[in-house]
Amino acid sequence: MEKSHSTLDRTKFNRWLNIRKTTLKELNRKLKDKLNFNISFNNCETVDDYAISLISDCLDISPSKITKINLVPTFILKTKEEIEDTKRPITKDGIHFYNYYTLPTPSGYVAPVLLDIMCPKNKLPKLNNGHLEPAITISMGPNDIYARFTEKLNKESWIKFEVNKNKKTNWIVGSSYFEPSFCRHSYSRVDSGLGRIISYTTKSNIESLLNDKLNDNSFENLAKANKGKKINRTLLKMEMESKGYSILEIAKKIKLSLKKLKKFFNNSKSVLDKKYIIKICQIINSDPNLFLDKKQKEDSVGKLYFDYRESIKSIRKYKSYQVASIANSKRFPDLSGYFMKVDNKKNIFLNDLFDSKCSHYFVTGGKIKIHINSKNKKITKNLKNGDCLWISAFTHHGFTGSGSLLKISDGQNISYLDKEDLTNTYNINGVLNRVRGDMQNWGYDEK
């Protein structure tokens, strides 16, 4: 088998020469004893892994910063049969507990899974330990199941996770809930019939910060600084201080007693009118939205449960479809979705959907066609019950036919944090115009 190797990306290579304020000439001078050729923008994409590692060492970066990566495709379609091929039984608590199936997802992404619930009705399902990654979970039927969230059961931690059995509205398949980080959960059957869920687990935005970016000392100090406090307040206090403003100075400037301001930072139960936070942010020139107290809709275990009856109440017309909401939380704005009903017999290439997120579409009934426009190439695919499709953000697409879908989106292709940066970027249209393939140097004389 041929060994796979990395390919240097000339735009990224040029950008890192610019960032390091160095030049090709300087790089070649440093590498002259190690390489028997000069690196140029013409030959850089043909160099081997050894040369890439030398260049990376010189630029003091990991090779991944300057190598090509496979961009995500426009879409990935997996048929019901292909999804069934991914089936693997999982044993837990000594019994066949789940069957897992993986839904189509670009390489390297956290993938949503479909689960058969196998734990029988007479057994209390053993809890898992939860996971950092937030999720939306949907009861997919055909039968109701039980969902458990704590050791000691109460009405919020032991619920019948129901399916909508009304034939007129059952395109709204079942109840759903948003599951925050490390919320424990487990499921069992309500009767002998099979119940399934889609667990739409996505990448955590704080994973790399908490695991990699902060060293142990910084991590421990962050945890200590926020112990028993609210993170938005702790970060505001530190933002003030990192800009050289003491609490005393700020208290004077916003005309608030020092005692009250200190209490606001130290006691998470204390309250302060948001006008003071806005004033502080005006003084330190920071965005108050980051630091305001937020109210979250959630229950005692941190989940936000959304009964299918609530979904039915939310039915609305949207473009050529009928849609109804599923659970979603402001704690993780990228995770969202809706049930969709398609009823359009016209034989047309329809592209009425265009989203700023990537999405999965899981076909829950009927026969549907998806129409996708990818770089002016018109693609139409037939979909049936149980098929699933992943589609990238900013892709024109649409559905015709007669059937229903569950759509869930997440932030793995573009997150709300990316959107924050896009909206903060000066002359964003100029940046969008220039950034791809930008080979300009940082402004030195090349001769």
Ligand SMILES: [Fe+2]
């Ligand atoms: Fe899970």
